[in-house]
Amino acid sequence: MGRLGLIIPMEGGGEGDAHHWPPGVHSFDPKPLFPDAGMDWLNTYLLQAVIGALIVILLWLWFAKDQKIVPGFKQWIGEQLYNLIRNGIGRDALGPDYHKYTPYLVALFSFILVNNLFGQFFLSMFPTFSRVGYAYGLALLSFILYNAAGIAKHGLGSYLKLMTMPKGVPPLLYIIIIPLEILSNFIVRPITLALRLFANLFAGHLVVIVFVVGGSMLLESASVLYKVAGGASLLMAFPIFGLELFIGALQAYIFTVLTAQYVASSIADDH
Amino acid sequence: MLPIMEITGSLNMVGYGLATIGPGIGVAMVFAAVINGTARQPEARGALMSTAWIGFAVVEALAIIGIALAFAIQ
Numbered sequence: 001m002g003r004l005g006l007i008i009p010m011e012g013g014g015e016g017d018a019h020h021w022p023p024g025v026h027s028f029d030p031k032p033l034f035p036d037a038g039m040d041w042l043n044t045y046l047l048q049a050v051i052g053a054l055i056v057i058l059l060w061l062w063f064a065k066d067q068k069i070v071p072g073f074k075q076w077i078g079e080q081l082y083n084l085i086r087n088g089i090g091r092d093a094l095g096p097d098y099h100k101y102t103p104y105l106v107a108l109f110s111f112i113l114v115n116n117l118f119g120q121f122f123l124s125m126f127p128t129f130s131r132v133g134y135a136y137g138l139a140l141l142s143f144i145l146y147n148a149a150g151i152a153k154h155g156l157g158s159y160l161k162l163m164t165m166p167k168g169v170p171p172l173l174y175i176i177i178i179p180l181e182i183l184s185n186f187i188v189r190p191i192t193l194a195l196r197l198f199a200n201l202f203a204g205h206l207v208v209i210v211f212v213v214g215g216s217m218l219l220e221s222a223s224v225l226y227k228v229a230g231g232a233s234l235l236m237a238f239p240i241f242g243l244e245l246f247i248g249a250l251q252a253y254i255f256t257v258l259t260a261q262y263v264a265s266s267i268a269d270d271h
Numbered sequence: 272m273l274p275i276m277e278i279t280g281s282l283n284m285v286g287y288g289l290a291t292i293g294p295g296i297g298v299a300m301v302f303a304a305v306i307n308g309t310a311r312q313p314e315a316r317g318a319l320m321s322t323a324w325i326g327f328a329v330v331e332a333l334a335i336i337g338i339a340l341a342f343a344i345q
Contacts, residue, residue: 022279022280025342092317092320092321093321093324184329188332189328191335192328192331192332192335192336193328195335195338195339196328196331196335199335199338199339203338254324257324258324258328261321261324261325261328264321265325
């Protein structure tokens with residue numbers, strides 16, 4: 001990439017040679033922190049996830065420290081954030097027993113949000129959930145939560161009955177409805193929960209890579225026309241970054257809302 | 272020399288682009304209905320939104336299955 005690589009931070013692995021073009025799944029390959037130690041699992045994404053968790057824990061501890069009756073600015077911000085999730089997501093979806101699930105929802109929202117913002121943060125530049133495994137992990141947590149909540153409320157038998165046999169369906173249709181409901185409630189729900197988060201961040205970041213790497217390659221080319229197109233492409237990368245910020249926050253919200261909705265549907269008395 | 276005119280890759284991505292049309296229209300219809308309903312009856316917003324999120328999740332599942340298949344089937 002030559003001297004331009006020093007000026008413009010390169011997405012998708014510093015050198016940015018021809019084999020990095022076109023960007024694809026390989027642009028998201030994890031980089032081990034210690035390449036010589038043989039610990040490939042200890043990579044940048046794991047570090048980001050751990051740092052994200054630490055940030056979330058420390059931030060909420062800091063918000064919760066010496067609270068006063070008349071809140072200062074710090075406490076006010078913390079309460080606004082907390083209320084947004086507790087009232088806007090938890091109470092709307094879960095009804096009267098939302099208190100039990102508020103800690104999980106708050107932790108989930110802030111963890112996803114912080115990890116999505118890592119995609120725009122200049123040191124990391126990759127959202128953690130652009131690796132599908134991390135998204136599967138979170139979806140597994142939510143899957144366990146909504147099933148456990150339903151089983152704890154109804155007992156195993158009537159929970160399965162609630163989830164697979166909707167009220168008002170004629171018994172003849174059970175032969176079609178039961179496999180469909182099992183597919184929808186126990187297989188499609190957690191998988192789409194994970195893949196929605198992953199696909200949005202992966203595809204969004206791929207667009208950023210196309211604009212930034214493609215733009216800098218065009219700037220390096222001989223033709224003046226290509227250079228102009230490269231400059232325009234680099235400028236276009238900034239609105240895309242703005243869009244990515246918005247999408248990161250939106251996906252954190254949607255993941256949390258859907259988790260709350262799934263919990264609500266499994267603790268509902270009536271399907 | 273840049274390999275600009277050389278197009279390689281998988282047609283799956285074009286197929287995925289086509290596959291997003293349906294879920295796109297579906298998600299738009301879900302939220303358009305919510306906006307209409309909220310405009311007519313603002314106090315029903317909570318009840319409308321909770322149904323809408325489930326509907327949105329079901330409709331968007333098609334787009335998500337699409338992107339998974341676009342990468343999985345070579």
